[in-house]
Amino acid sequence: MSDQLRKHVGSQRDHPPWKDIKFRCAFHNTIYDVLKSRGFRETENEMDFDLFWCDKEWIHEVFDHIHLQAHQRVNHFRNHYELTRKDLLVKNIRRAQRQALKDGQLEEAQGFAACSPTTFVLPLEYSMFVEEFKKQQANGAIWIMKPVGKSQGRGIFLFDKLSQVSSWRQDPKWMRIQKEGEKPKLRNGDEEEEEKKEAEPYVVQRYLSDPLLIGGKKFDLRLYVLVTSYSPLTVYLYRSGFARFSHARFSMDTADLSDAMIHLTNVAVQKHNDHYDEKRGGKWDLHSLKMHLMMTEDPKKVHQLFEDMQNVILFSLLSVQKVMIQDKHCFELYGYDIMISKDFKPWLIEVNASPSLSANTVTDYEMKFALLDDVLTVLDFEKYLQGTEDQIGGFDVLYRNGVRVGPPATAAYRSRLGCCNNREEQLRRLAQHLAGEERNRTPPPPSAVPGRRRR
């Protein structure tokens, strides 16, 4: 909703800036609509663009071989998989934790540790996993196996006996069929060689057996985080998000371990359920979730939970900050998958570098449209902003120039996550403020002088 900015700030300029902005877009869903609605021009030219909303393959194949101008932006970082691949994320978090311990920053180390449940990367750390498994077996722990390179819930299974895994490991033929049947899309030149040597990389995690249930059903959260730069780290967190519900009532019976409908909340899985309803899509607004929790639980606990979620996001980004190749052309919109356990602790499940932007319901479309519109406002192609704003549309600054931006110490609410999304009102106010600043700073342009109006 950049209309307000245009009305207030843009009216003082001679030429509408958005008409000169050229974009390319690899997708034909909400993002395309948003780009069009902002008045940007679509271009067919391979290289002459201001913004290219590309897919991940393009980054891997083309990005290294081209030179971009200073004003051009691309929506992925070169090695985003450091954050988005499950095994690499685990590795990075663990390294950051070690580093923090070494530096004697205990709190930070705890922050890193709290990010995700106990995790092992399988072919490499098999022995360590077995040790841990035996330790935990007495508690009746259940583990979950996830293939590293796949998405949408493919290849995920639960187990509680070691035999279920070892048989999997010693059956190379089954493995190969699996591998050839669906080639993992994400693959680099050197990565491919690695994969040939190893068995298919899996991540095994302690399964969250006591998730927070709402209405007896399990859910996970999808939050949106925008990173515009890794050094200095600049993070924006979107206020809205949604909870995705599994269709069936949650139970931890061993008989049900194989039932994907209960344990997986991915829309791609739930879609195949007979009772799946197209209209509502099983998505619940984050604001509703917060409201419900506030009414049923202690509000202090709920505030703490939302603050913790913010921490998880921040620590996961901090852990990859050093590894990530900074590029001023790049920005990235992440979709964070977070689950909540019964004791109100958030657990990071996964980070997606290209969260689904196609919508299945009207409200979903509206929410995603607003999100992407705000992304474009934050990126500020039109040069409206000053760069010191703390909230732009629905995005709140979480971390800027190496400093954490947060509420004052006395604030009642520690996190704006899940609050009411007042983006339109905020943008209007922001626009008025910016227009005032601009008016003060510069003398009025000749076109604004009454009596001599120029076309």
Add this chain to the structure above:
Amino acid sequence: MDDDVKEVLAALRREAFFWRAKQATKDQLLRPLEDATSGTEREAVERAFAASGFRDKVKAFAFLRLRSMRPGTQDSPSVDWARRQWSELLLQRLQKLSQEQRQPFLRRRPKPLTSEDNPGKPREEEVSTRHIVDLNSLYNLITRDLRTRLARDSSNRPGAMPALGSEMSGIHLRSLEELRLRYGELAPGYGHLGVWRPSNSWAEVPELPEARDARAEAAKLEMKRRRLGQKLLVNAYPAELQILARFGVSPSLRREVWGACLGAKHGAALQEAARGICEWEWLTDDVLRLDVAEHCANDVSYFPFDELVEALVLALSRDPQVSKLCESGSPQIPIVVGEAVAQRGPALSEAVVKDTAGEGEQFLPPSGVVPFKGFSNYACPFAFLSDRLETAYPLFRGFYCRHLSRLHSISGQAETLVTLCGLFEQLTAQAAPRAVQHLLALDTSPLRYAFHWIVTGFVGCLPAEQILHLWDRVLGFDSVELVPVLAAAVFALRARLVLAARRQEEVQLLFADVSCVKAIPLLQAFLFGSDLGVDPWDLFREVNGQIPDGRSTVLKEHHVGSVGFWSRSFSASDVVAMRRTPTRRVIDSRQPPEELLSPKSTMEVLTPKATLDPANRRSRLHYTCRIEDGFSPTNFLPSVTTPGTKSRALDDWRVGEGSRIMNYLQPKKYRPMSLYGEAFQGKWNTDWHDVSHISALRQKYPWARESIELKALPHPEGPNAQEIRRNRNFGPSHGADKCVRGMIRCGSLCMIP
């Protein structure tokens, strides 16, 4: 009053805690005190009672008991008739459904449900059923049938449709002024939760300073209210908590505050109902499940709770106490199934509409309320109060019996459906008269669009947060009147758009989605906007956080100022009427001036009847109308001809000016002749002589007729000099055979009239 006290005392004696309280008080009294000397014996007892710790409990009990003893009103015969009609319709539909489904009203479950019966998976078997009755038939019953009936019963005003509510049951409907007094605490001067959204409490965003202040204030207010609420909850006295609820309840305290206000206790009823659900199956069970699946499970904000809502609704329908607990009486006349059915549950589908169940008989369903389509909406917001059935059910039952049951019960009690609809109609006619008339001209009425808002209490139309805010106030003011008031406010908010609508479908579209409405600010704007001397909708925008640029400072003073600061200027309807039309017409007012209405109009009274002019010298105005008396486009009843009633200019003012047939203005073709009139002066030839022989001649020679006709029209004396001059170019000599538009053709002449 004394009787009331006696009754409360008698009820208290039946409670165990009363005796314990007495014992504790005695113990306190017997304990040696330091200042035993001070005060009389009565004071000492009072002190001891306070110290015993039972005082709050006894107070709360007495309050709830007194509340339940409010006197009811007598039903009027026509409302009674509608009530019975409704129950009979339900019974008929139930029997039909039972035949279709081949399922008796009550049967033992073939395989009892057990708790281990695959709790994780959704129910396998597909049940096909349908709704028993939808809101449309209720609407028709309330508006069309009941009105028709009422009009037939009371023949004193044949011309107009009777208004709902007041005329039926003799219950006084509050006007906007009275509502303002009654809901004075809703005024914008007080701090209200639900007006500013507290989520935006801290903000470093550059914004207008006053907005920031207001936001910080809202966060502080929320904290303050929560602390106050916690303090009050320590010794929960419902009367105090209700006053708290008038200003909004902090979400984290809502469950406890509602629970205390409603006096909800965990009862054994739920257990019984649960057992019943596993063993027995009523015909209505599947219908309720279908309803939940359609309404709750399809709603964006409630769908995670469909199982909880289903359990709530089923438990309520099994609860035999519901019909007794409902404060306005059972929402309908219950349907009783015979003893045989209750015992064995055979394939019989015999049932009668009866008020009380005898020995071994049961209501169908046990609660006595046959669910209509959308019934499960009532339970949805309670899922936000608690995740657990045990805590949510007492709240639901309490709230249903106290307030929600009124929203669909047809009875002559105050604040039931009929009176609520009447209140809505009255308020809309007052606040947006032109829009109402416009709708009437389109052959619909505002109630048609607001009916399901009123019946469902806005669930499913507003987001959950707004509903809870609204219901807070309903609980606090102890009245569901706020629901139709809000409905009228929504209507008034869109009144301008209504005026632009040309078809019913467009109006439907206007009111299809009202989810953007903020309940409390809108209520405030509707009730108090005109009191502040500002445009109500500006106030609404202001309260919503959109500050109109120039006026914000002026408004701010009003906004945060105390109540006494306001100056009364115009009522809401005045403001509306003044803004829309520069000169206010009679027809814009809610009630047309008395003298313009038949039969006893001032004009009639002032007209000299007989004595002044015995010789009939002066011609008198005669308003004999040519259409049958009592006719009006809205009235399709057979007219009752009463001698002496004449239709007047504003008899049909409800219909709007455009569609009125202006029979009172049209002159008659014939006139009474008088010797003092123009005929006396010999203007016309026929006034003087018998000309029948001339007309006989004309009959005989038709060729001669033309010139005569030419002369006869439009004036029998022929065109005057001016007309002849004007028409000189159009004579037949110029070949003007064709009739040009706008001219009159007289024989062979075309004339400009």
